Amino acid sequence: MAVYVGRWDCPTCGNVGVLGPETQCPNCGSPRPKNVKFYLPSEAELVKDAKRIKEAQAGVDWICGHCGNQNKAANTHCSSCGNVRDDDSGDENLQERDYATNEVPVGSFEKERTYHPEEPQYKNNQPKKKKNIFGRIAAAVTAFLATIFGFQALQKTVDVTVQDFKWERQVQVIHLEPVQRESWNLPQGAYNVQKFKAIKGYDKVLRGYENKQVQKRVKVGERTYVCGKIDKGNGYFADKYCTEPVYETRTETQRVPVYDQVPIYGTKYRFTIKDWVDKQPLYAGGQNHDAYWPELKQKGSDWKTGQRKEHYHVIVREDDGELHEEEVGPNYWASLDYNQKIPAKHSIILNFYYGLADENKGR
Ligand SMILES: [Zn+2]
Numbered sequence: 001m002a003v004y005v006g007r008w009d010c011p012t013c014g015n016v017g018v019l020g021p022e023t024q025c026p027n028c029g030s031p032r033p034k035n036v037k038f039y040l041p042s043e044a045e046l047v048k049d050a051k052r053i054k055e056a057q058a059g060v061d062w063i064c065g066h067c068g069n070q071n072k073a074a075n076t077h078c079s080s081c082g083n084v085r086d087d088d089s090g091d092e093n094l095q096e097r098d099y100a101t102n103e104v105p106v107g108s109f110e111k112e113r114t115y116h117p118e119e120p121q122y123k124n125n126q127p128k129k130k131k132n133i134f135g136r137i138a139a140a141v142t143a144f145l146a147t148i149f150g151f152q153a154l155q156k157t158v159d160v161t162v163q164d165f166k167w168e169r170q171v172q173v174i175h176l177e178p179v180q181r182e183s184w185n186l187p188q189g190a191y192n193v194q195k196f197k198a199i200k201g202y203d204k205v206l207r208g209y210e211n212k213q214v215q216k217r218v219k220v221g222e223r224t225y226v227c228g229k230i231d232k233g234n235g236y237f238a239d240k241y242c243t244e245p246v247y248e249t250r251t252e253t254q255r256v257p258v259y260d261q262v263p264i265y266g267t268k269y270r271f272t273i274k275d276w277v278d279k280q281p282l283y284a285g286g287q288n289h290d291a292y293w294p295e296l297k298q299k300g301s302d303w304k305t306g307q308r309k310e311h312y313h314v315i316v317r318e319d320d321g322e323l324h325e326e327e328v329g330p331n332y333w334a335s336l337d338y339n340q341k342i343p344a345k346h347s348i349i350l351n352f353y354y355g356l357a358d359e360n361k362g363r
């Protein structure tokens with residue numbers, strides 16, 4: 001385990017970078033403060049000396065409850081006042097702390113910690129927040145809509161005059177006539193029947209087995225790496241180790257079944273049968289207020305009408321003579337008269353016309 005020499009700053013005289021294991025400031029002689037925060041400069045000294053490594057591993061320093069001096073774990077008496085180490089007299093311990101590689105404190109004079117090369121940086125790379133382009137577009141659209149609706153809030157109701165009407169109606173025509181069909185069953189009323197063989201489906205039939213190469217990801221062991229530093233609570237730091245699984249891709253041979261698709265034949269019918277067929281629809285329409293449904297000209301039980309569609313427009317005139325055409329519902333359209341005054345929405349500033357105001361206009 002690699003051990004490094006940490007540092008601390010003296011709050012009494014402002015001396016920075018005091019060697020971690022020192023329990024007193026070499027400049028002013030003040031004891032290491034009770035709430036000392038050890039840090040690790042990027043160029044921290046790697047400890048090689050066995051005695052100091054042992055000191056680093058011996059445990060956290062303790063604070064004398066009598067005089068406040070800090071002492072090594074191995075000391076049984078305070079090195080300053082000679083008091084016996086004793087929990088009852090208020091002696092306290094410093095704390096050991098774990099840091100991830102990118103969180104190790106580096107000291108006030110160093111802005112950024114440089115990584116030790118043996119530390120895999122990818123472990124600590126937080127995914128950068130991508131600038132969300134969609135968020136920006138949404139913000140722009142929202143701002144745009146706020147402007148539009150802001151303008152709409154500045155609107156008034158004005159009377160417009162009914163100038164003209166338009167309408168359009170459509171009726172589906174359906175005819176009973178002979179059509180060509182194919183089916184697995186023969187329906188009633190079919191004639192000109194032909195029978196033929198056709199593929200109805202497929203059976204999955206086992207042909208045999210064959211060997212196939214498949215790739216498999218197999219765990220082959222574990223890898224230990226440095227994932228941070230431990231503040232030993234005595235002025236030293238030590239490497240923190242993490243493990244992660246190591247995988248290998250292996251090729252395996254597997255016996256897999258092989259199938260044939262065997263067609264299933266059946267008897268199918270091709271025939272003529274009488275059925276209802278959609279023909280060209282009937283249309284009616286005009287620029288007036290007299291709507292009617294177009295009538296079926298063909299007589300006989302083999303003709304009928306189907307689905308109906310209708311569209312109605314009203315053309316209104318503003319006081320300044322400007323015309324607007326708008327689609328409305330059938331009931332509203334029928335209730336209107338020529339030259340009738342009806343409400344519409346208009347902007348107060350800028351000459352915007354927003355359409356008819358009656359809430360029943362779609363009915
Ligand atoms: Zn000092």
Ligand SMILES: [Zn+2]
Nearest residue numbers: 064067078081
């Ligand atoms: Zn003491």
